[in-house]
Amino acid sequence: MVLPMSRATRVAGRLMPEISLLRRGRKSAARGGDDAEVEVSVPANFVCPISLEMMRDPVTAPTGITYDRESVEGWLARGHDTCPVTGRPVRLADLVPNHATRRMIQDWCVANRARGVERVPTPRVPVGEDDAEEVVAGVSAAARRGDVAACGAAAATARALGRESERNRRCLAGAGAAHALSSAFGLLAGEAPIVEGAVAGALGEILAALTVFFPLDEECRSCIASPPSLKSLASLLSHGGELAARVSAAVVLRELASSGDRHALEAIARAHGMCDALVGLVTSPVSSQATKAALVTAYYLVSSGDRAAARFAELGVVPAAVELLVDADKGTSEKALAVLDAALCADAGVESARAHALTVPVLVKKMFRVSDMATDFAVSALWRLCRAGASAAPCRAEALRVGAFQKLLLLLQVGCAGVTKERASELLKMLNGSRGSVECIETVDFKGLKRPF
Template identity: 70%
Template sequence: MTRPRLRVRAGRVALSSSEIPLAVMRRPAVVGADVPDHFLCPISLDMMRDPVTAPTGITYDRDSVEGWLERGGATCPVTSRPLRLEELVPNHATRRMIQEWCVANRALGVERAPTPRVPVSAADACEHFAAVSAAAKRGDGPACRQMVARARALGKESERNRRCFASAGAARALASSFSHLAAFHQMEARTLEDILAALVVFFPLDEESRRCIASPASLDAVVSIVSHGEHVARVSAAVVAREIASSCDNQCLQAMSKANGMYEALVKLVAKPISPQATKAALVTAYYLVTNTEHAAARLIDLGMVELLVELLADADKGTTEKALAVLDSVLITDKGRDKAYAHALAVPVLVKKTMHVSDMATEFAVSALWRLCKNTPEDGGRCKAEALQAGAFQKLLLLLQLGCEGITKERASELLKLLNGSRDNAECIETADFKGLKRPFT
């Protein structure tokens, strides 16, 4: 690795501007006072807020030197001797002197440097989650809940703490604890809810963690929380379910597909939204279940998912639109799904509307879904094609091909144009705004 370039300014060593962390570069300078040299960090040349000393005897601001090490630096920037993160020691004496100097110069506009929070050490993190696991194994919900809440708070306090806990196996310990406590039928639901809320902070989940949550007892608890938990807990449970499903771990997906009430819980999050995050999480989970497990599409269709998706698409943001179209396209592979869409007056117009002006992903799924409907339309006079034409599908697809699309989207858009071309009449709706940028007539 090429060592970062160093430069010298006023007798002090500092990193080149390309090597200074953005957060450090944006730190406001102390105005109206001449800061003593020994209060300045050798990396950023700013006054230190949280001074730490390396074994080499050099004191740095914690943010600056940790940023240096995280970007690949393995040596003390001043002495070039080997340096590791865990070797940094808080310099309380220097911090107190800086704070006293700030107070003494308050009249010059100097703000007192706040006392920094002590970051979590690797040893503390390992010890903490060992205690969490031990409490869960003996069924001590209150103790487990207290320690989990502290871990969550510390993890959210700083990215450094979060990484430290994650490296100590936080996700695995929390997932295992959830699995153990879920097996205690008298366990207070709030403890399980708090574990899920903490688990979200320490994503991603490894295979062992996912499979702990995908155990039958754990999934029953997740479904219960999604359906009946407190607001924050329901969101956390939905996000955890999404994390497991999106891993495409077949064993986990099969377990989720068989979990009692799973499909009802997902449909409920779409039918009665509690937050955009929970709705999107439910849609992603539904998509992976439909595309990777048998009977998932049929279950969702029976629970009214097609109608819910169509109505959701009528007024959804970009992210929700993409995910709803993905699920809809997946369930329209089935005859039952298409029958539900044919029966809904908004299905075709909504799909036509979403073929453009949302995103490439939305276009891909909208064209595919519309293709499934028009290609497999019942022999009833082609009402689906007529609705598509009336909604301006022919012009949108023509423009889409002119502006450029690739792969399966291009193939299906071309096939749709051929299907619709034979059904065109003088009553079709033409949206002139969609012809901007059109280069040549369709032939």
């Protein structure tokens, strides 16, 4: 029988040293040193048969073949259950650290340090099933006792281990880490709905650990979406003290809102102070990650119904999104435009947008040079502002003045489809009647615009 990787194994000893040799030679030459011509050849027994790279964490299978841990665990995770070289059965639990080979590799790296070879660090011992169960049990036990400090410490341990490697993350997830953390958050939140001090720190650690084990299943979402938990989340978002806790709270809320769980979304919308806290993160950003997460959550909430859209419009999400768009990056622009377009489904949102001097210029500016998604939302939002009513006339005139007509023509020429094409065509018809009486300026020039701040 011809084994699938046997040929790769036979050539590894010849191929990999030459590849490494050329790489080292180029690096040395680039530095302009005296050793530019020195050749560094990696010994064949240091090369992983799968990756054809020097091993950093060698492990040996029962078949006697040594692999780099990351490579062979990835092989097994993809559904294989045999040794890549011999074809004999092998399991993850059968892999044994090869300390002798690892020390030889480290010694070789040290001996060749002058040639630019970096020492391979000693790998951390991966989490086993028993260790994972012990960590998860520690989180649950501390939460049941109401021991805030111990629960936060156990959650921090779970987070650190889960972030060390994908293998650790899967092992902890299999031991029920997400369920334990969600339940712990619910227990501590129920005891102290207004979070501060040590409780805020522990809840922040739990949320930070929970982000490592996304996506959350229905049971986990149910724990986090309970009224006491959501009240604590809103409190963390508003005045959670540490920045990390506020960011983690925003990220977990985004996970709930974007999961497609209707019950969780409705619970978030009903939670006292939640909408205010989300708009606050957009109005007064604390970090880019928190702002983007808040925008995604706000989008799902605003899109859930007219009542939610009206509520967010009353809280000032429209001017907040417009101000954010002036200097936003691509990701933030897409999310802010999505929120703005959804908020314009409510009359209060339209009134708020028409009252802001920068709304139309910013929308016209964002039609191009951001992304197709941003273009879709910008055209849709401008269409909502210009389509009907006597109060729409100033918006149409402003759109013409900042170059919307030319950009819409270009957009149709370049190509767009579906709803965006229909709305761009309708906008052109709306704007066509006023073209002769309006002077056009460059859309990027905001100097002549009266800003409300």
